[in-house]
Amino acid sequence: MSSLPASTLPIINIAPFLRNDQPELRISTSAALHVACMKYGFFYLDISAYANPSETAKLTTLAREFFMLPQDEKDKISLSNEDHARGYARLKENVTNGKADNHEGIDFYKPVDNPDKSKPVWGENQWPEKPIEFKERFNDWVEKMKALGLILMEAMADGLGMTTNEWEELRSQVDDSFWVMRTIGYPPLPNDHDGFSCGAHKDYGCLTFLHADPTPSALQVFLRQPGAIGIDSARFPTEQGNEQGVWINADPIPGCVxxxxxxxWEIWTNGLYRSTLHRVVHRGSNYRVSIPFFFEPNFSANVKPLAAALRIQAEEDVEATGRPLVHRTPVVYGDFLLSKVGNNFSGSKGRYDN
Structure with missing residues (x-):
């Protein structure tokens, strides 16, 4: 892990977990992941040894070509055609915390058996007919990110000190990931827009891998680090409640997601790892494109605190910290997902509303 200022996210290279002949580097990488997940909940993952930059460049080009199509062409794959979760959402159709987000996008989910568009997230994916290579290239990326998810999960399991059997049990909870992929287009944020490009939220699944075009000063992450030097966000309200810290830019780094x-992960680690608020404020003059891939647990996964995390917490001096060990409530991932995405289906709330 690079030695960086407190107001900068760490960079972690996944290369040691792509081969089996570097045990020492694997140990240091898993240790760095453990620290990053406890301290930040965010990090740059260097995948330059895993994915060719030409792959992500092509995805960005195809996404941009789609968003530049006439509105009626994009509307052919509207969310309303399916389950209100899979398909295209118009500009400002997505809502976060009661305010329309200034972006448009296409959502894809893991294909399901016996699709039924009357059920939330249980419809069929809608792929654009234009550009021609869109479906093929993005399907290739899905497979690559699913594999990366399992690689990173193993590295994180090592960081937690999990036994082989414990890792196999955790792996069985994510080996049929109910993944989600979004392709998002962000026009410049209008000065009079009562909201954000994407409002502050925490991701509710497992791992997010975000590829974005080189646009700087757009993605912002909230660091719980009083005293760090943050960005000027005077135009926007405080969204982190009583938590102390600052918003920083997480600008793209070549070769990294x-x-x-x-x-x-908050549940799996019983609060040892914490999901982090983030938002998008795109004030630039260009049209920004980002492609997040959400590596999620299996739909039927029973997510509960892991023994390895509880061992770490049990080693703390509870009397000194004053924090009794309280177990997080287990959830079935599919039920949790529906409680979130079902809001989109009803049309009454947004996916990231509290």
């Missing part, structure tokens, strides 16, 4: 943990 921005990675963050979701609320399922």
């Amino acid at each position: 921005v990675c963050n943990i979701g609320e399922m």
Whole structure:
């Protein structure tokens, strides 16, 4: 892990987990992941040894070509055609905390058996007919990110000190990931827009791998680090409640994806790892494109505190910290997902509303 200022996210290279002949580097990488997940909940994941930059460049080009199509062409794959979760959402159709987000996007989910568009998230994915290569290239990326999810999960399991059997049990909870992929387009934020490009939220799943075009000063992450030097966000309200810290920019770094943990990791680690608020404020003059991939647990996964995390917490001096060990409530991931995405389906709330 790079030695960086407190107001900068750490960079972690996944390369040692792509081969089996570097045990010492694997140990240091898993240790760095453990620290990053406890301290930040966000980090840059260097995947330059895993993915060719030409792959992500092509995805960005295809996404941009789609968003530049006439509105009626994009509307052919509208969310309303399916389950209100899979498909295209118009500009400001997505809502966060009661305010329309200034972006448009396409959502894809893991294909399901016996699809039924009357049920939330249980419809069929809608792929654009234009650009021609869109479906093929993005499906390839899905497979690559699913594999990366398992690689990173193993590295994180090592960081927690999990036994082989414990890792196999955790792996069985994510080996049929109910993944989600979004392709998002962000026009410049209008000065009079009562909201954000994407409002502050925490991801509710497992791991997020975000590829974005080179646009700087757009993605912002809230660091719980009083005294760190933050960005000027005077135009926007305080969204982190009583938590002390600052908003920093998480600008793209070549060869890296921005990675963050979701609320399922909070449960798995009994609060040792914490999901982190983030938002998008795109004030630039260009049209920004980002492609987040959400590596999630299996739909039927019973997510509960892991023994390895409880061992770490039990080693703390409870009397000194004054924090009794309280177990987080287990959840079935599919039920948790529906409680979130079902809000979109009803049309009454947004996916990230509290």
